[in-house]
Amino acid sequence: xxxxxxxxxPIFVLAPMANVTDAAFRRMIAKHGKPDVIWTxxxxxxxxxxxxxxxxxxxxxxTEKERxxxxxxxxxHPEAMKKAARLAAKLGFDGIDINMGCPDRAVEKQGGxxxxxxxxxxxxxxxxxxxxxEGVRSKEEGVGRREVPVSVKTRLGYNKIDMDWIKLLLxxxxxxxxxxxxxxxxxxxxPAHWELMPEIIRLRDEIAPDTLIFGNGDVASxxxxxxxxxRYGCDGVMIGRGIFGKPWFFDRRAGEKAPEERLKIMVxxxxxxxxxxxxxxxxxxxxxxxxxxKAYVSGWDGAKEMRMKLMEADDSRDVADIVKDYLRx
Numbered sequence: 001x002x003x004x005x006x007x008x009x010p011i012f013v014l015a016p017m018a019n020v021t022d023a024a025f026r027r028m029i030a031k032h033g034k035p036d037v038i039w040t041x042x043x044x045x046x047x048x049x050x051x052x053x054x055x056x057x058x059x060x061x062x063t064e065k066e067r068x069x070x071x072x073x074x075x076x077h078p079e080a081m082k083k084a085a086r087l088a089a090k091l092g093f094d095g096i097d098i099n100m101g102c103p104d105r106a107v108e109k110q111g112g113x114x115x116x117x118x119x120x121x122x123x124x125x126x127x128x129x130x131x132x133x134e135g136v137r138s139k140e141e142g143v144g145r146r147e148v149p150v151s152v153k154t155r156l157g158y159n160k161i162d163m164d165w166i167k168l169l170l171x172x173x174x175x176x177x178x179x180x181x182x183x184x185x186x187x188x189x190x191p192a193h194w195e196l197m198p199e200i201i202r203l204r205d206e207i208a209p210d211t212l213i214f215g216n217g218d219v220a221s222x223x224x225x226x227x228x229x230x231r232y233g234c235d236g237v238m239i240g241r242g243i244f245g246k247p248w249f250f251d252r253r254a255g256e257k258a259p260e261e262r263l264k265i266m267v268x269x270x271x272x273x274x275x276x277x278x279x280x281x282x283x284x285x286x287x288x289x290x291x292x293x294k295a296y297v298s299g300w301d302g303a304k305e306m307r308m309k310l311m312e313a314d315d316s317r318d319v320a321d322i323v324k325d326y327l328r329x
Contacts, residue, residue, distance in 0.1 A: 003068050003094055004175045004212055009230045010229035011236030012250060013037040013178075014243065015216060016072040016099070016153070019288050023061045025247070026271040032265065036236070038062075038069045042099045043085035045075035046110055058089055058276075058283050059066030067094060072153070074099035076124055078131035085135030085196015087129040088149045094188035096132055097176075100125060100154040100169075103184045117158040117165050129172050151176035152239075153216075156193060157183045166200055170207040174239025177204075178214040190216025197232035201210050214238050222252050259300050263323045265298040270316040278315060286315055302326070 004011075014021060014029060016039040021029075026038055037066055040060060047056045062069050071088040071097060075081050084098050102113030116125040129150060136148040151174055157165050161183060169177055179194035179200065197215055204213050216238040219225050224238040239249065247265060248254040257265070277284035293310040297303045306326055313319045 002147045002175050003211070004149060004151075007036055009212075009235050010226060011036045011212070012222065013214065013236060014039050014226055014250075015238045015240035016040060016042045017240055018042060018104075018225065018243070019284075020291070021278070022059065022273075022284070022288075024269065024276050024289075025292075026066055026186070027063060027272060028247040028265070028269050029243070031247070031248070033246075033248040033254060034065075035239075035250040036068075037095075038066045039097060039238075040069065040071050042072040042074050042102060042107075043084075044107075044110065044112075044125060045073045045080040046077060047125075048073070048084040048087055049080055055283075060093075061276075069093060069097040070097045070151070072099050073111070073132070074102060074107055075128065075313040076116060076121065078127040079122070081128045081133040082131040085132040085148075085150070086138050089136045089138075093148065094300070095149045095151060095175075096136060097151045097153055098128060098132060100152055100159060101180050101184070103155075103187055114155055114158060117154060117162070117184060119158075122165070122168060126172065129174075134319075137213065149175040151178070153178040153180070155180045155182060156196065157327035159185045160184065160195065161193065163171070163199065163203065167203055170204055170211060173208055174211050176214060178216055180260045181215055181217040187215075192302075194218075194232060197228075201233045201281050205295045212236065215311070216240060222250065245298070246302050259303075259328065260327060262296055263327065267316070267320050267323050269296075270313075274316040286313070292304040 012035050014035045021041050043056055043059045047053060071093040073084050078181055088096050099113055100116045107113035109116040115121055132150045152169055181194055200213060204211055207313050212235040214236040215234045219237055219239050220242045228237055243249045273289045278286050290311055293307055297307045307320050
């Protein structure tokens with residue numbers, strides 16, 4: 001039995017988001033409100049087997065406190081997926097997830113993400129899944145000695161809602177299928193179609209009763225996530241944008257944080273980001289951290305002015321100084 005089926009339902013998990021769920025933010029989440037399972041950012045399988053792979057490996061760094069942790073990979077090329085999955089298994093990930101839902105054009109140009117949901121690419125989608133399984137089954141040193149389950153995250157379809165796509169994925173005998181409850185064409189411009197979840201569950205029960213179904217889209221609280229599972233019958237919920245500025249999101253006891261506490265956690269996050277990615281390493285620009293500031297600093301008088309100052313910060317020391325000055329007011 002893989003680790004997925006040892007978890008107590010409903011299962012609540014962290015979504016993979018590029019330049020958001022990086023090593024720094026994942027460590028903050030593991031400390032302040034750990035979910036049942038953590039996903040990495042989505043990483044290019046093609047890039048991981050290229051000469052420049054060292055520039056991507058930092059996206060796959062994790063600590064023991066983040067377990068169970070799943071590496072999410074994308075590609076439209078089975079051989080690249082096979083080799084990247086083998087690498088992820090050797091790195092010690094508990095699971096591997098294939099991104100078949102990202103609408104980013106750069107991802108789709110590589111044949112990955114939502115492009116695999118297109119009718120003409122579905123044979124490639126099946127081949128990519130099997131290649132990932134082949135990669136983790138390798139008898140190479142460090143691989144093949146334990147169960148490394150391969151799951152998929154996708155959307156309801158490409159240009160339209162397409163249950164044949166969902167059916168095809170269910171036929172692949174996946175341990176977990178996560179569905180962003182919108183099509184690729186809809187992006188995030190319409191409300192998530194949670195009303196379709198019962199139909200997906202019926203399909204699952206007919207085709208692959210052992211596959212866990214997670215829903216994703218428009219989830220703003222743990223209470224809402226629990227209610228969606230109870231109402232629609234899915235096994236779990238994946239939370240994406242709702243986590244912004246709230247590393248404590250999955251901790252039901254946390255409640256609302258006072259501005260002072262939010263700011264202190266933000267400074268902690270900024271310092272960790274600086275330590276892991278900036279300075280001599282220069283793995284990422286500190287500007288990446290700034291997308292979190294708007295989420296941390298909102299909802300009270302003076303928040304807008306403070307955010308404007310934070311956007312001018314060059315590093316975590318500047319952030320700490322801005323917060324100190326604000327708290328003295």
